[in-house]
Amino acid sequence: MSERDTAESLMRGMASAIRAHALYSAGHPLAKRSVDGLSAALAREFRVSPSLAIGFLGDDIIVGNTKLKRSASLGGLARHFQDRQVEKLVFSSELTADGLEAIVGVLADRDSRPLQERLGALHVTGCGVGTITADPAPTGDLGVNAAKQLYGTAVQIAEGLWGAAEAGSEPDPDAAQTIIDSLAKAVSQDRASMVALTSIKSHDAYTFSHMVNVSLLTMAQARTLGIHGSLLREFGLAGLMHDIGKVKIPPEILNKPGKLTDEEMGIVKRHVIDGAQILRRTPNVPSLAAVVAFEHHLRQDLSGYPEKIGHRKLNLCTMLVSISDVFDALRTNRSYREGLPAARVRAMLAEQSGTSFEPTLLRRFVTLMGLFPVGTFVRVQNGDVGVVTEEHPSDPFRPQVRLVADADGRQLPKPRLLNTWERDDRGEHPFTVVEAVDGSAMGFNALALMAS
Ligand SMILES: [Fe+2]
Ligand SMILES: [Fe+2]
Structure with a gap:
């Protein structure tokens, strides 16, 4: 048949x-x-x-x-x-x-x-x-400050969930549900602000901000696929809890800076099984979360782990979570935020789609994130530096930038707004973003500049 x-x-x-x-x-x-x-x-x-x-x-x-x-x-x-x-x-x-x-x-x-x-x-x-009616209609901007506050609360709750699982008790499903409800609402209302927040890292809370980031990025992707209501929240919860099995990894292995031995790697790989088990025994957690925890290191061609699981079709939510997971880790490993590095993205699209990721979903994700997402510090061709305040709906290379410093890093007396998508009389683009730069090393705070 x-x-x-x-x-x-x-x-x-x-x-x-x-x-x-x-x-x-x-x-x-x-x-x-x-x-x-x-x-x-x-x-x-x-x-x-x-x-x-x-x-x-x-x-x-x-x-x-x-x-x-x-x-x-x-x-x-x-x-x-x-x-x-x-x-x-x-x-x-x-x-x-x-x-x-x-x-x-x-x-x-x-x-x-x-x-x-x-x-x-x-x-x-x-x-x-x-x-169809579970989500209220989008009402526009949530505002950077409200989004930031919500993000902070989410990271705290993630820490609480982690702590409970680590102590061997069940993570509180109500606390998880409450924060997912708020995040889902925020993503539906103001996707751009929430996605922008996922790139602002505080490294001391990496584990917990990673949980929240994967949850947000997964829900943002799901929204672009028309998923909303309770299913959207299930996706968000699955994203939040995907790595919860890591509570069983001894901290000296989890935080080891260098390369892991084969034996240590074997221990790390167990987090997918442990995670599924923790989630399965936690009451009121939809089974999707356990499925995603189990599958999130499997790739499209079923390489990855757990190994030897036989034929299966990955859940749609798993595909979204693993894209969010890989990209969040990719950005975190960089010393500063610079959006998705264009060359890396192109390489991933060319080499890995099909074997690692579902190609259509991966392409949608890149469009969703943009190459220079809101909050990125960028340099335009005359050397001036600014923060991206808006993305062009169809051209990820041409954002709106609030210029804040000159080529030598001196702060401009007054920020200047630049629409790099605009053309001059000759039909040419007078301004072009040439690269992303390390704004925080220059002493700038993206959120403060965006909110000002
Ligand atoms: Fe993982
Ligand atoms: Fe992860």
């Missing part, structure tokens, strides 16, 4: 299970048999990938990566979910047959309360719902 045939028969199974539950009572043999069929079809999907997202967009149904052909029977199912304002259903391999039966029961009844709330009340693990 082709992927599309399997997906279609799965959805037909779901339609008939919902129909059977609408017609018969829960214990009725026909209702039960229809759920068994659906459960078997889902189990087949889980053999390939531990979770499956089903999207309902208008009359279209998308199962995993497969868009189904429209048909009368599936159209009815699409409308069923449309009426209930469900845009996405995500099932994971943790879902039991009983859990599925309960879910189908809820999907079939005519209760008008939001589906998300009713499914939540079932306390079934392995199923998530994304609604």
Whole structure:
């Protein structure tokens, strides 16, 4: 059977299970048999990938990566979910047959309360719902200061989650959820400010700011894919907790500056298994977080670790988290922030896409980040230095820059705003950004300059 045939028969199974539950009572043999069929079809999907997202967009149904052909029977199912304002259903391999039966029961009844709330009340693990109305409409700028404050709180909470896991107790899922709610809202409202914050490092809190950065970068990517609501928050949580298994690595190995021995490397590699275990036993953490912790060092071609895991399709969230993870580490290893180094990005696009990363997602990420993201210090061709205050929507090479210093690093009496995308009378660009520079070494503070 082709992927599309399997997906279609799965959805037909779901339609008939919902129909059977609408017609018969829960214990009725026909209702039960229809759920068994659906459960078997889902189990087949889980053999390939531990979770499956089903999207309902208008009359279209998308199962995993497969868009189904429209048909009368599936159209009815699409409308069923449309009426209930469900845009996405995500099932994971943790879902039991009983859990599925309960879910189908809820999907079939005519209760008008939001589906998300009713499914939540079932306390079934392995199923998530994304609604179209869960996110408030973007209201514009969050403001650099509010964003910065939120970021600081997030780093503190990340530290608390880490500390709990390190002490052998469970990280507090409520604390995690609360901060993810705020971060998700901030990313939806003002993506540029939140993404800009991920590049401002305080090195003493690397572990915790890395958690927050990966969470933010993952949610920012997910937003560009149209993911929002509860699913967006699940992605954010998975990003936040991806490395939590590292609490089990002895600090002398974790913080070792030089090259690790094979034995030490073996210990480091265990963090993906430990992380999945910690997250699986923490109540109220969606199974996606454990899946992502397990998969985040696997690449598209399944190189990386854990080794010898057999055939599987990486979860979409894993792909986003591993892109965020690699880029955040890449920037951190540099002595100062300079955005994504253009040459490095080009090399990654050429060499690694396909084997390491999903090419389309990687390209989207570069567009999202920009080459000179907001907050970067740059030099323009006459030598003046400034901070990037705005990016051009389609040309990452031509940002808006607030010039603050001359070629010798002397502060200008008054900052000057420059739109490097503007052309002169001859149709040429009089100003071009030539490179990113170390603004903090020159004694400048990007946030202060941007806010002034
Ligand atoms: Fe990791
Ligand atoms: Fe990481």
